[in-house]
Amino acid sequence: MRVNTYMSEQYPNPYGTPQAAGLPPAPTPYGYDPYGRPYSEKSKIVAGVLQLFLGSFGIGRFYTGHTGMAxxxxxxxxxxxxxxLIDGILFLVSDKTDSDGRVLRG
Known part of the structure; x- marks a missing residue:
């Protein structure tokens, strides 16, 4: 059985998405966005609301795994x-990523 290491954290794919490298898409629990990027298990709505109400404590950034910024x-x-406030609004309206580089679900 061959193990696909192109999506692992130790060996990131230098060519971007698996489709861009000519590889079959790796199964992800939440699928891919229209650009072929995998979705995160985190929600951008939850991150945005946490950041709007508890952003002074960096809770939205802790939620997405960006510990340094939090x-x-x-x-x-x-x-x-x-x-x-600006960070919370950006979480809600843009395609932010979690600490692993996966797009937050809508």
Whole structure:
């Protein structure tokens, strides 16, 4: 049995998506977006709402796995609220990714 290592964290695919490299798509639990990027198990709505209401503590960033940015928001009180507000809106309206580079589900 051959193990596909192109989607593993140790050996990222240097060519982008599996389809761009000419490989069959790896099974993902939540599928792919229209651009062929795998969906995350995290939701962008949950991340956005957490960031809007608890963004001063960096909770939305902790949820998506961006620990460094979450700590920066925690120590600056979310950029005095401005950074947290803008970040929460961006979570809701754009295609943000989790810490593994997968697109947040809608």
């Amino acid at each position: 700590l920066a928001q925690l120590f600056t009180c979310g950029g005095l609220g401005v950074w947290a």
